[in-house]
Amino acid sequence: MVQKQQSTAALGAEPKKRRRVGFSPADIGVEANECIKIYLVSSKEELDSTEIPCVNPVDLNDFFDGDGKIYGYQDLKINVWINRISLHSYADITYQRTINGDKGITDINSALKKIFGETIVANKDEFLQTFSTERDFIRNMVSNGEVIHTGVVDGSSVNAQVAPSDLQVLRMEIGSPNAGLLYSRLVPLVLLFVDGSNPIDVTDPDWHLYLLVQKKDEKEEEPLYQIVGFTAIYKFYRYPDRLRMRLSQILVLPSFQGKGFGSHLLEVVNKVAVAENVYDLTVEEPSEKFQHIRTCIDINRLRAFDPIKPAIDAAIQTLTKGKLSKKAEMPRFTPPLNAIENVRESLKINKKHFLKCWEILIYLALEPIDKYMEDYTSVITNHVRTDILGKDIETPKKQVVDVPSSFAPEASFVVFKSGSGEEANSNVQVEENKPDQEEQLKQLAEERIREIRLVAESVTSISPNV
Numbered sequence: 001m002v003q004k005q006q007s008t009a010a011l012g013a014e015p016k017k018r019r020r021v022g023f024s025p026a027d028i029g030v031e032a033n034e035c036i037k038i039y040l041v042s043s044k045e046e047l048d049s050t051e052i053p054c055v056n057p058v059d060l061n062d063f064f065d066g067d068g069k070i071y072g073y074q075d076l077k078i079n080v081w082i083n084r085i086s087l088h089s090y091a092d093i094t095y096q097r098t099i100n101g102d103k104g105i106t107d108i109n110s111a112l113k114k115i116f117g118e119t120i121v122a123n124k125d126e127f128l129q130t131f132s133t134e135r136d137f138i139r140n141m142v143s144n145g146e147v148i149h150t151g152v153v154d155g156s157s158v159n160a161q162v163a164p165s166d167l168q169v170l171r172m173e174i175g176s177p178n179a180g181l182l183y184s185r186l187v188p189l190v191l192l193f194v195d196g197s198n199p200i201d202v203t204d205p206d207w208h209l210y211l212l213v214q215k216k217d218e219k220e221e222e223p224l225y226q227i228v229g230f231t232a233i234y235k236f237y238r239y240p241d242r243l244r245m246r247l248s249q250i251l252v253l254p255s256f257q258g259k260g261f262g263s264h265l266l267e268v269v270n271k272v273a274v275a276e277n278v279y280d281l282t283v284e285e286p287s288e289k290f291q292h293i294r295t296c297i298d299i300n301r302l303r304a305f306d307p308i309k310p311a312i313d314a315a316i317q318t319l320t321k322g323k324l325s326k327k328a329e330m331p332r333f334t335p336p337l338n339a340i341e342n343v344r345e346s347l348k349i350n351k352k353h354f355l356k357c358w359e360i361l362i363y364l365a366l367e368p369i370d371k372y373m374e375d376y377t378s379v380i381t382n383h384v385r386t387d388i389l390g391k392d393i394e395t396p397k398k399q400v401v402d403v404p405s406s407f408a409p410e411a412s413f414v415v416f417k418s419g420s421g422e423e424a425n426s427n428v429q430v431e432e433n434k435p436d437q438e439e440q441l442k443q444l445a446e447e448r449i450r451e452i453r454l455v456a457e458s459v460t461s462i463s464p465n466v
């Protein structure tokens, strides 16, 4: 959209541009993603090491105006190092020469400033010094933090990269001393590694940081603190007398990812939500991967939660009784209201997420699953239909009726629900194209079943006997 507007603007400026092109060579530029390499390092020596892999940020092109390309440099290479102890950064920018072509010369430093803000230091010596001068930055910042967990959560394991006894989860209110400063140094990591994320408002005291910290004892020195991951959680009021928690941002630093730390942090947050008896814990726009991890954890909690077992058994009985897909009306496979309420109150899992988990609990309880797969697929298709269209198979259809109007005729229509079985008359347009809609629903249901299988496989491989 933005690019489209710019090219239209460029068309308007055509005559002026043509005059310039006469003197300037064409410059195809280079994508920011191609020429910028980012490294996370924890010592001076690692800067020159060939063994430190570069990390993959979400999309660096986004930080460069226009089409995400950098113009005006020949053989441009940008290496950015981030000191994971102090969270300072340094960019080494090299090129053969600048070329003042038709697109001008991109101001690289101001683009990097948009990502790294105050953490970027101007010269390499200054950056190298941060490894010693700022060695205790994290330790000092979290010294007022509340230790809410030490070691790993019972029954879970994290990779041997970090000894469990070195792990701590600390909580800081964003308004508490140092929390805002610490977060301002974490912002570049949020921008680089959490897709679509914006920095939180550090002036809003309802934000809390949960920091997963590795505390390493070192000979003759104070312990060294490093951030392994963190999450920003918003705690807000619910009428009349409760609080809710919303997890809005979570990041495990790249070299620690895929080793159980994200799950560990979430499990600690779950424990806090239960211990503090908040109304519920929700997640703001979870990524697919995070949603998978969250679901795996919640499925294990739900499988160990006895009060919902009779409701699961009842659903299984209905599903295994006979060919559901041949029935005129498909029964809804949703948990009873008291189970929804019990799960929210005891485990702090909200209704929307519990309904998704419920489908997986049923899948896991169907034995053998292959025998019931046809009926199970019908159940999921029905759920997907309800989620998307807001209706069950046999419920009334939504219709769009054109309304004559002299004001914005194309925008003048009303939507209403007709009674069951009522056919559209000639003035009524049915909103959706039926065959396309059925095909799309089928694909969405298949996608949903794929997600369900993935979670089921993960949880049964980790804890098959629950």
Ligand SMILES: CC(=O)SCCNC(=O)CCNC(=O)[C@H](O)C(C)(C)COP(=O)(O)OP(=O)(O)OC[C@H]1O[C@@H](n2cnc3c(N)ncnc32)[C@H](O)[C@@H]1OP(=O)(O)O
Pocket: 193, 194, 195, 247, 248, 249, 250, 251, 252, 253, 256, 257, 258, 259, 260, 261, 262, 263, 264, 283, 284, 285, 286, 287, 289, 290, 292, 293, 296, 297, 300, 458, 459, 462
């Ligand atoms: C609200 C938001 O912020 S959404 C955005 C989330 N953040 C990001 O995407 C930023 C970049 N990514 C990250 O920071 C991290 O990868 C996170 C936070 C998404 C996940 O943390 P990680 O430490 O990488 O995940 P973790 O190692 O705990 O989980 C890894 C695996 O264990 C599985 N797993 C974890 N716990 C369980 C469990 N209890 N049962 C079964 N499987 C489990 C996960 O499903 C996952 O499986 P996979 O290896 O097939 O992917």
